[in-house]
Amino acid sequence: DTGVSQNPRHKITKRGQNVTFRCDPISEHNRLYWYRQTLGQGPEFLTYFQNEAQLEKSRLLSDRFSAERPKGSFSTLEIQRTEQGDSAMYLCASSTPTGAASGANVLTFGAGSRLTVL
Amino acid sequence: GQSLEQPSEVTAVEGAIVQINCTYQTSGFYGLSWYQQHDGGAPTFLSYNALDGLEETGRFSSFLSRSDSYGYLLLQELQMKDSASYFCAVRAGSSASKIIFGSGTRLSIRP
Numbered sequence: 156d157t158g159v160s161q162n163p164r165h166k167i168t169k170r171g172q173n174v175t176f177r178c179d180p181i182s183e184h185n186r187l188y189w190y191r192q193t194l195g196q197g198p199e200f201l202t203y204f205q206n207e208a209q210l211e212k213s214r215l216l217s218d219r220f221s222a223e224r225p226k227g228s229f230s231t232l233e234i235q236r237t238e239q240g241d242s243a244m245y246l247c248a249s250s251t252p253t254g255a256a257s258g259a260n261v262l263t264f265g266a267g268s269r270l271t272v273l
Numbered sequence: 274g275q276s277l278e279q280p281s282e283v284t285a286v287e288g289a290i291v292q293i294n295c296t297y298q299t300s301g302f303y304g305l306s307w308y309q310q311h312d313g314g315a316p317t318f319l320s321y322n323a324l325d326g327l328e329e330t331g332r333f334s335s336f337l338s339r340s341d342s343y344g345y346l347l348l349q350e351l352q353m354k355d356s357a358s359y360f361c362a363v364r365a366g367s368s369a370s371k372i373i374f375g376s377g378t379r380l381s382i383r384p
Binding site for chain 1: 306308314315316317318321360364370371372373374375376377379
């Protein structure tokens with residue numbers, strides 16, 4: 156297993172366009188998270204899946220954002236009608252409740268998808 | 274709600290010891306974690322405290338005081354490669370599986 160994979164790594168789009176990011180988690184991880192990070196800030200929680208169920212979604216997330224994990228494996232994050240304020244790094248992370256550090260719910264992050272909205 | 278506070282920047286000298294503090298406020302507490310992020314890289318897990326006290330992992334140690342809603346990350350024998358941002362994080366939410374991060378402490382190390 157090569158870890159958490161995110162595609163595309165970079166996306167430049169014009170305001171008003173829709174974009175979709177894909178995340179392939181570590182295969183045995185049943186939990187998947189999406190975060191947004193801007194320069195100089197910590198990762199901001201967007202949403203979380205356990206298997207295919209979306210269990211939590213940030214109240215800060217507008218209706219333009221939607222995420223899916225249809226078969227409990229890969230996930231997609233779609234942003235509709237992008238705005239310049241959506242420019243950020245979108246990070247995906249996965250975890251499993253089992254393992255030596257299970258109490259920590261250790262997150263393994265992907266390299267991220269950087270979005271630039273012009 | 275949940276919030277975490279940590280200093281925005283810390284500067285230290287190579288070979289020295291530095292402590293990065295974190296105070297938190299959560300509706301339920303399930304442990305404090307620390308992550309490291311180098312510029313251009315992804316956050317990586319460093320340590321976790323569920324109970325009060327000190328956890329040691331090599332040059333890094335992490336401390337927790339639940340009564341004070343406070344923890345810190347201690348880095349010893351600082352090396353230039355330790356220059357990075359460090360985030361504290363807590364589990365929160367109804368399922369206790371949502372993980373919230375602080376805004377991060379940027380550690381700069383001088384020769």
